[in-house]
Amino acid sequence: MPLAFLSQSILHATVAAVFVEALLRAWRIEDGAWRLRFSLLGLAAPVLWLPALWVFAPIRRSPVFVANWALFAGERWNQVRLGGSGLGDLLLLVACGAGSALFLRDALPPLIDALRGVTRPLAPGPWHPTTAGLRSLVAARSAALAIPPPEVRLVDTQTPVLLCEGARNPVLVVSQAAIERLCPDELDAAITHELAHARHRDPAWGYLLIAVRAALFFNPAAQWIARAMVDDIERRADQTAAAASGHPEALARAMERLFEAGHPPPLDGQASFERVFWRIRQEGLARRCARLRRGPEAGRVRASGALLAAAALGIVGLVFFVI
Amino acid sequence: MSNRTTAVLSWLLVTAGIAAALKVADRVPALVAGTPHGARPYRTVAEAERATGSPLWLPAALPPSVDWPPFRVDAWHGPPLSVAVRAHRRAEQREHLVIVQSIGAPAPPPARLLESLQPLLVSDVTVGAHRAVLTRGLEPGGRLVHDLAWDAGTRRLTVRYAGPVEELLELAAAFERKRP
Numbered sequence: 102m103p104l105a106f107l108s109q110s111i112l113h114a115t116v117a118a119v120f121v122e123a124l125l126r127a128w129r130i131e132d133g134a135w136r137l138r139f140s141l142l143g144l145a146a147p148v149l150w151l152p153a154l155w156v157f158a159p160i161r162r163s164p165v166f167v168a169n170w171a172l173f174a175g176e177r178w179n180q181v182r183l184g185g186s187g188l189g190d191l192l193l194l195v196a197c198g199a200g201s202a203l204f205l206r207d208a209l210p211p212l213i214d215a216l217r218g219v220t221r222p223l224a225p226g227p228w229h230p231t232t233a234g235l236r237s238l239v240a241a242r243s244a245a246l247a248i249p250p251p252e253v254r255l256v257d258t259q260t261p262v263l264l265c266e267g268a269r270n271p272v273l274v275v276s277q278a279a280i281e282r283l284c285p286d287e288l289d290a291a292i293t294h295e296l297a298h299a300r301h302r303d304p305a306w307g308y309l310l311i312a313v314r315a316a317l318f319f320n321p322a323a324q325w326i327a328r329a330m331v332d333d334i335e336r337r338a339d340q341t342a343a344a345a346s347g348h349p350e351a352l353a354r355a356m357e358r359l360f361e362a363g364h365p366p367p368l369d370g371q372a373s374f375e376r377v378f379w380r381i382r383q384e385g386l387a388r389r390c391a392r393l394r395r396g397p398e399a400g401r402v403r404a405s406g407a408l409l410a411a412a413a414l415g416i417v418g419l420v421f422f423v424i
Numbered sequence: 425m426s427n428r429t430t431a432v433l434s435w436l437l438v439t440a441g442i443a444a445a446l447k448v449a450d451r452v453p454a455l456v457a458g459t460p461h462g463a464r465p466y467r468t469v470a471e472a473e474r475a476t477g478s479p480l481w482l483p484a485a486l487p488p489s490v491d492w493p494p495f496r497v498d499a500w501h502g503p504p505l506s507v508a509v510r511a512h513r514r515a516e517q518r519e520h521l522v523i524v525q526s527i528g529a530p531a532p533p534p535a536r537l538l539e540s541l542q543p544l545l546v547s548d549v550t551v552g553a554h555r556a557v558l559t560r561g562l563e564p565g566g567r568l569v570h571d572l573a574w575d576a577g578t579r580r581l582t583v584r585y586a587g588p589v590e591e592l593l594e595l596a597a598a599f600e601r602k603r604p
Contacts, residue, residue, distance in 0.1 A: 120442055127434035164501035168462045173446040180457040180465055188453070402431040411431070415439045423446065 104193065105162070106155065107319060108175040110147040111196050113420040114322035117146035118329075120419060124412055128402045131392075133337025134301075135404035140333055142413050143326045146420055147317055154421065161424055172422040200321040204314055206378070207328075235280070235292070239273060242293045245345050248300045261362045263291055264298075268308050271299035282358050290342060290352035291359070297341035303334050332385065339393055353390040360386050460536040463498040463508075472497040472507060478527045480507055481581065483598035487591040489514055490521050500537050504528040508537040513586070521595075522584040530580035532573075538584060539564055541571060551596040558589070572596050 121143040130136055160166055167174050179187025235253050243250040251271040256262055261279035265271050273295055283291060298304065310327050317323040343349035364382060367375045402408065454461040466472035473479055476499050486492055491514040498508045505527045513520035524533040541561030549558045549572070556574035563569055570589050573582040574596070581599065585592040 116442065116446070120438060123438045123442070124435065127438055128431060164464070165503055168464075168501040171450070172443055173450040177450060177453045180453045180459055182457075402427045402434075408431060411435050415435065419439065419442060419446070422443075 104190070105176070106151075107197065108189070108193050109155075109424065110151055110317065111193070111200070111320050111322055112173070112175055112423050113151050114143070114147040114317070114320050114326060116419050116423055117143040117416045118322045118326050120416055121326075121412060122329075124408075124415075128404070128408065129398075130402075130404045131398050132404055133333050133335075133340050135409075137330060137333040137337060138409055139412055140326055140330045142409070142416055144313060144323060144330065145413075146416055147320055147323050148313060150417055150420055158421070161421065167424055170422060171424045172419070174424045176424070196321055197319040200317070200319045200324055203321055203324040203328075204318040207324075208311065208314070235273075235275060238289060238292055239296065242289070242296050242345070243299075246293070246296050246300050246341070248296065251296070251299050261359050263295060263359060265295040266304050268302070268305040271302075271304060273299070278362070279359060282362055283355050286348055286351040287355035287358065290346045290348045291355040293346040294338050294342035294352055294355075297338040297345070298334075300341065301334075301337060303338065306334055307331075335389065336392070339389060340397070343393055349393040349396065353393040356386060356390060459496070460498055460500070463500045463536055466497045466499065469494065469497055469509065472499055472509075475499065476505060476507065476527070478505065478507075480509065481525055481576075481579065481599060482509065482523065483595050485595070485598040486511075486521075487587055487595060489587055489591070491515070498537055500534050502526070502531070502534070504531050506531065506534055506537055508533070518586075520586050524582045524584075526580045528578055530575040530578065532580070533582045538582065541569065544568075549593065551593075551599070556596065558592075560589070 121139050124130075125136060125139055130139065154161060161171075167176070175189050175193075178189030178192060181188040183191055236250070239253055240250045251265070251267075251273050253273045253275060256274055256276045258276050259278055260276060261282055262274055262276035263279040264274050266274055273292070279291075280288060310330060314324060314327045339349075339352065342352055346352065360383070364379060367379050451461055454463075457465070459465045464475070466475060469480055469482070480497075491512040494509045494511040496510050498510070500506045500508075507525055507527065509523040510519055511521040512518060522538060524538050526533070541559060541563060543559050543561040545560040547558050549556050551572070551574045554574045554576055556572055559571040559573075561569065561571065567586060569584050569586045570592050571582060571584050572592055573580060575581075581596075583592060583596060585595065
């Protein structure tokens with residue numbers, strides 16, 4: 102029974118992820134906020150729909166349903182034997198390993214950093230020149246985004262840091278290294294991007310996503326959807342910042358500079374998977390910058406609640422028949 | 425094309441595409457394992473009886489050409505539940521005997537468990553106290569076989585045999601000898 106639940110969790114998340122991605126491409130939905138809502142539907146498949154189906158539709162597990170009605174039944178893959186074990190069970194084991202690796206890859210580094218205490222706040226007073234300059238910029242941009250200006254915290258590190266944290270009371274965390282590397286219009290655009298995160302309460306989304314990822318650590322498709330949602334959160338902040346500051350090019354330049362400074366290319370001696378992950382991050386950043394430089398694009402259809410409902414209906418309808 | 429039409433067509437296309445892909449992927453294990461799609465294969469009669477919760481009716485004696493125990497037992501959950509017991513010809517890897525029984529209600533064997541025959545000759549015979557139908561026919565591969573089918577209580581038994589018809593009739597009588 103637990104194995105069947107794990108297997109269906111992975112299958113449902115995979116079907117939902119592919120379905121949502123195919124619809125987003127077919128409908129060419131570029132708006133970050135709408136993309137996030139669609140991705141959330143994908144994540145709801147293993148988190149909400151599956152437990153609900155498990156409890157309220159036990160008929161799906163009956164042999165008659167599996168034999169006659171299932172579009173796809175994971176248990177059938179156990180008919181193929183490899184070394185005395187069913188192929189379905191072996192694939193499940195590999196999928197769980199991949200899911201755990203994806204989760205640990207993202208969750209371990211910040212956890213280790215937090216345990217080591219890598220960043221140390223300076224806690225400067227209001228007379229500090231950097232804080233004073235930043236505060237006036239933050240106040241002006243917060244007013245433009247119609248949010249109260251968040252607290253600004255300077256951290257003592259050589260790494261360029263510019264981020265928004267705090268689920269309840271957003272805090273803008275900045276390092277001197279970040280300020281020094283950006284020219285005024287880039288700093289302005291980058292700060293607006295972080296304030297957009299504060300406006301959309303993105304740090305709270307981040308905590309929610311990490312909680313879901315921890316609960317579904319075994320599920321590679323759920324990990325993939327959660328990563329896609331992080332991209333959508335960034336896309337939404339990019340679009341908000343570009344509209345508010347009016348300088349998408351400056352934001353793209355700022356992101357490139359901060360990435361170059363914060364993520365140097367791996368050395369030849371480093372493990373090849375490190376190079377792969379660096380390349381993935383670099384390509385993701387290049388796509389974001391290209392989007393910013395291209396400017397807003399009209400989708401093939403206008404995103405709406407009706408489309409979202411149609412996507413939800415499609416996911417529920419398909420996963421009902423995936424056992 | 426209007427926005428709404430584009431949205432609806434894309435949705436239909438994506439949904440149908442994913443459903444079709446799932447259906448195709450679902451057929452792969454049966455193709456690889458050489459088992460009927462949708463049926464649950466078991467390695468022994470005891471395993472199938474445990475899984476289905478129903479004792480299987482088997483003959484008390486078998487022709488010497490049948491390699492017993494069976495090489496596979498397939499269960500199709502219908503309804504009604506049908507089980508096919510398959511045995512090779514002795515010293516050959518060729519299916520020689522198939523005993524299909526519907527459990528709970530008399531029903532013809534599902535096509536997934538027993539391929540339909542091209543009948544050449546159909547005649548009525550008697551198996552114990554039951555009337556039975558004997559069919560001489562060709563399998564889709566062109567092999568000549570005999571099917572013998574009869575109802576016994578809530579079951580229908582269908583036996584396909586690739587050997588002489590006399591042996592098939594003796595085998596059917598052995599079914600009836602075993603049960604009181």
